[in-house]
Amino acid sequence: MTDQPPTGTPSGARDARRLTTREAALLLGVKPSTVYAYVSRGQLTSRRDPVGRGSSFDAAEVEALARRSRREAAAPAGAAGELAVRTSLTLIEADRYFFRGVDAVELAARYSYEEVAEWLWTGTASPGARFAAPPETLAAARRAVAALPAHSGPIDRLRVAVAAAAVADPLRFDLSEDAVLGSARSLVPTLVGSLPVRSPASDAPEGGGDTGGDGRLARELWARLTPREPDREALDTLDLALALLVDHDLAASTLAVRVAASARAHPYAAVSAGLGALEGPLHGAAGRLAHRMLAEVLERGGAAPVVAEHLRAGRRVPGLGHRLYRGEDPRARALFTRLEAVPGAAPAADAARDVATVMARHGLHPNVDLALAVLTLSCGMSAEAGETVFAVARTAGWIAHALEEYRERPLRMRPSGHYVGPRPPRPLP
Template sequence: MRDQDPSPGAADRRLSTKEAAELLGVKPETVYAYVSRGQLSSRRAPGGRGSTFDAREVEALARRNRRESASGPGGPGGELSVRTRLTLIESDRFYFRGVDAVELATRHSYEEVAEWLWTGRLRPGAAFDAPGPLVAVARRAVKALPGHATPTDRLRVAAIAAATADPLRFDLSEDAVLGAGRTLIPTLVAALPPLGPDRRDTGPLAHRLWTRLSGRDPDEARLQVLDTALALLVDHDLAASTLAVRVAASARAHAYAAVSAGLGVLEGPLHGAASGLAHRLLLEVLDQGDAAPVIADELRAGRRIPGLGHRLYPGDDPRARALFTLLGDIPDAEPALAAARDIVATAARHTPLHANVDLALAVLTVSCGMPASAGETVFAVARTAGWIAHALEEYGERPLRMRPSGLYAGPKPPRPLPGQEAEGAPPHS
């Protein structure tokens, strides 16, 4: 019921939170998010505990939202754009909820950075633990895969299996989604087969993940690099996999399904698998002792040089810069670091591109005796936290808003049914 006369002539109509949410097609929590972003003003209801909103402001915001929806979720020039409060990338730097992401990742653990991205609150000592039954279901599913299954195959199957063991997966409230994120991420790690005798399932997530990436015993410096890599890769705005997650969440798929959508996109060689290509390139350079013939072979074959350049960073990729700094403190990493520098310098003769995070991940995986697929695993586990954050944000928006219209470019209808073309007329191509 409206607080004031709802007629168009009313000069000062006030809407309750519920009414404003219904008019905007969002949850009540999103109405308050609009207030915090300065898109709406609120006033305490007389004699009540709730807030009221200027109907004209709400209607104007609803019209803006409808205009954006009518033209598809695109920005100027048709480029896809989606409002988000999570990650900003500008001037060769990036920020998580307004905080410098590199500073955050180098000072706090992956779990703490994930909590910050999810809630905007820092939880010192945050830890993720998975219930035993969830892990058992995920491990059984992963164990049934053939030996040649990729790490991303295993993670995707583990996510689906974990979903079947969670009866609350269809609850899209913030608390339920965050609870799913805090248990799903360690479940994904626990479902991966260990590469050595140590199958650690407790302690910081980076320690647990290490045993799935390398059979070597780690030291604190290497674990610090891995933990920082996870924290740096938590989110990176609307990457292809993140967009897939938001589309799934827009259709109100549960968090596990949304993460599965992201994992499906991640396997592309231009996304999560790019670090594996950089790993192999680095090994070739180390084997030949010189980047020049390796780069020449890549260019001769018409391939782009993996590990170089990023369209969002005209200069250095800040994630790569941070990881190279930490890797510089590990003596065993020096040969791989030197090879990476050689790749950058050699390729610069052809085109001046800077090292990106894939090359930094390759230095980490090569110097720590990890397989080529390890970088993709790090990427997938890390980004799961970002996908949860984007899914949670999308659940607060109007359902099914991620629905662009197709631009039909096929034959002009109407056409005869196949096999019923006019006699003597050539079939349509």
């Protein structure tokens, strides 16, 4: 599973070649003055000729800009005026989704969350990949999270942890691929490690600490979600959920990340933008709502009265339907299958099937939020646990999109406003 590097001129020889302003303009198909406009916008770098009076340009950089310009000119506009963004990360079609061309469900079923994240970041298989948080960074994040009020939610804690981790990383402004990947591999475990460990003796959270797990991020996260000791099946299901949720094309939070990265915000700031969008009730709250709905179904002994109350109040029944899939969400299907082996998951799974049956004539199928709610409910986790799982998992995908955006021209995510206010001039108020 390795993306092969392109063949052709060796990179060292190509990078050494310099172009004059006239040559760069011919290659780009623009006027010489436009070449300098590219320089002022940060799309090209120039070097003053020590002998002559002009400037020279790196040939590889000019060729890359020319290729991007040709792709942008040939790219179709988004349907119905929607923004379309080229990406080589996730493809969704025919009720399936793929990470770099590989079936995402099959990948998540075979590899750990960390290995799937590495595949999304680099296109290279990394068997046995593990992430570790730098002690100083983790300590800073834990102190910041511990200072929050007790009623703070999981996204509150994660946003504060990201800010603390950013301040602790002096290399955060280095946007080279190696530096960003280094930040990513430390940020994800820092987020998990900053969350309080759930006490086995009560449902109240304790301070962060080491859990003595197997080194997998799923094991560390488990201790932050529930006081119960995990069995192998439940832990593997949590790991599968993380891997399935790594990325899912341009969701609202992912678009926010790309906008921040387009402005060359460092990766921590880009992740903060994603967390901000995720906290909106139309994006990150679905898992929480599905968890509470299933708990009510179990309490009342059936889905019909619960669904009826949702519909009567004009509320959408959570955990059903997805705008990108006509049939069942493949992530939900994979999780429901794995949940069959989790001890104690049968009652919540039966409640989810009951909800799906009641809603079947609406043509809506279970989505990943409903399957995640079965996991969180059956493993003694809180209603907010699904939101935590989603945010931690998606952080890896956000980093992957930031890496892609750093390779594009800066500030390209800048649509023009369509002014609909009163025409000037108007008298001064």
